Amino acid sequence: MQYLEPAPIKDRENPLESMMSRFDEAVQVLGISDELYQILTIPARQVIVGLPVTMDSGELKVFEGYRVIHSTILGPGKGGVRFDQDVSLNEVNALAAWMTWKCAVVDIPFGGAKGGVACNPRQMSAGEMERLIRTYTKAMLENFGPDKDIPAPDMGTGAREMAWLMDEYSKAKGKTVHGVVTGKPLVLGGSQGRVEATGRGVMVSTLASMAKLGISPEKATIAVQGFGNVGSWAASLLEDKGCKIVAVSDISGAYYNDGGIDIKKAIEYRDQNKGTLEGFKEAEKIDPDELLLLPVEVLIPAAKEDVITGRNAAQIQAKLIVEGANGPTSAKADVILKDKGIIAVPDILANAGGVTVSYFEWVQNRMGYKWPLDRIVRRCEKAINNAFDHVYEVSLKYDVSLRTAAYIIAIDKVATTYKYRGGY
Numbered sequence: 001m002q003y004l005e006p007a008p009i010k011d012r013e014n015p016l017e018s019m020m021s022r023f024d025e026a027v028q029v030l031g032i033s034d035e036l037y038q039i040l041t042i043p044a045r046q047v048i049v050g051l052p053v054t055m056d057s058g059e060l061k062v063f064e065g066y067r068v069i070h071s072t073i074l075g076p077g078k079g080g081v082r083f084d085q086d087v088s089l090n091e092v093n094a095l096a097a098w099m100t101w102k103c104a105v106v107d108i109p110f111g112g113a114k115g116g117v118a119c120n121p122r123q124m125s126a127g128e129m130e131r132l133i134r135t136y137t138k139a140m141l142e143n144f145g146p147d148k149d150i151p152a153p154d155m156g157t158g159a160r161e162m163a164w165l166m167d168e169y170s171k172a173k174g175k176t177v178h179g180v181v182t183g184k185p186l187v188l189g190g191s192q193g194r195v196e197a198t199g200r201g202v203m204v205s206t207l208a209s210m211a212k213l214g215i216s217p218e219k220a221t222i223a224v225q226g227f228g229n230v231g232s233w234a235a236s237l238l239e240d241k242g243c244k245i246v247a248v249s250d251i252s253g254a255y256y257n258d259g260g261i262d263i264k265k266a267i268e269y270r271d272q273n274k275g276t277l278e279g280f281k282e283a284e285k286i287d288p289d290e291l292l293l294l295p296v297e298v299l300i301p302a303a304k305e306d307v308i309t310g311r312n313a314a315q316i317q318a319k320l321i322v323e324g325a326n327g328p329t330s331a332k333a334d335v336i337l338k339d340k341g342i343i344a345v346p347d348i349l350a351n352a353g354g355v356t357v358s359y360f361e362w363v364q365n366r367m368g369y370k371w372p373l374d375r376i377v378r379r380c381e382k383a384i385n386n387a388f389d390h391v392y393e394v395s396l397k398y399d400v401s402l403r404t405a406a407y408i409i410a411i412d413k414v415a416t417t418y419k420y421r422g423g424y
């Protein structure tokens, strides 16, 4: 199996530093008070817990879990729970802050939060996963709540884990509390359209930005890194729009076919193959690092952060990068991409479809009512298109990148709300 090699320690660009340098850049344009600067740079709450879990072998293992609420100025904390071996407090802090900016960019009434557990879900049984998420939920009972902090899926977790989380929380409260978590299975109060929502947002942002560059979907070739929830849905929806997906990758490696990969077939293969594309024969296996450097119109990094860095940015050939993952491009890479004239649609805009439909799920849970799929799709696409237009406009107004424009909008919204709330 081939993996993307982590950068040598000395060159490592960490997610929190990248987030902060973009924040500082936007603040320079916008100008905010010292008081607010401190409030927005020191997370409102950081919780670290030890999670003892009995493994199938009978051995007791203690995992480290985190939940960070970056800000509640716009509303209750909102953000996914990541199960991955690389989870750290630094990463969760960056991801939580990105949630604050993302919710502000798409104008939904949530603050930013994120959680994670350092573990390897690929090596855990369903029983071990269930015990881990239930233990995590018990440890977070005082944090979570439909008006306080609302988790959702992220890397390594999905509807199954959200169901266990809701059940554990509900048991502790002595009543069913649907609205404590989003991304649940439909029968448990989940929303139509949430599974594909993040990929849908990526598709909408890709089409919107291609239109600005004069690239027609039928002429576009696309490479997608990560073939989980976000990457596979983005690829599938873009395939439906006529784009040619020439390369995809996951933890098992990267797969290339210049005639185009049949994405529906690849998804079917993955689903029957323990969740990976290992052994996928409809495409040639290539070096995973090479996928990022292919001469395509659009590159969609949809796996994890810091894959486009100072080490490889100069070799990127795509015209457009649409960030399905959170933080896939480091701040150092931004500068290089800008010099090369490569446009990046930032994560806090491009992947905001997921939290947007999570918001719809939360609203439906509070109303005790279900919306049909067509309403969800229409509203989700409208929200992302509106946000894209706003970000584009602000980027022209200040002559800044789409990323800086998105941060300007987000910070301005949080700053204005803070002012009206009268501080703390």
Ligand SMILES: NC(=O)C1=CN([C@@H]2O[C@H](COP(=O)(O)OP(=O)(O)OC[C@H]3O[C@@H](n4cnc5c(N)ncnc54)[C@H](O)[C@@H]3O)[C@@H](O)[C@H]2O)C=CC1
Residues within 6 Å of the ligand: 003, 004, 153, 154, 155, 156, 157, 198, 225, 226, 227, 228, 229, 230, 231, 249, 250, 251, 252, 288, 302, 303, 304, 305, 324, 325, 326, 351, 352, 354, 355
């Ligand atoms: N699930 C959601 O609704 C949202 C997820 N995101 C972000 O999107 C990214 C992906 O999340 P999901 O799709 O939910 O996770 P997932 O767990 O469903 O899929 C992750 C995919 O990335 C692959 N992967 C992992 N390491 C890789 C590597 N080094 N090279 C290539 N592929 C690799 C995995 O094999 C898998 O195919 C994360 O950054 C997450 O924070 C952002 C917004 C919402």
Ligand SMILES: O=C(O)CCC(=O)C(=O)O
Residues within 6 Å of the ligand: 078, 079, 080, 081, 099, 102, 150, 151, 152, 153, 154, 182, 183, 326, 351, 352, 354, 355, 356, 358
């Ligand atoms: O759906 C949500 O509430 C949050 C999803 C998430 O974690 C993200 O957008 O990064």
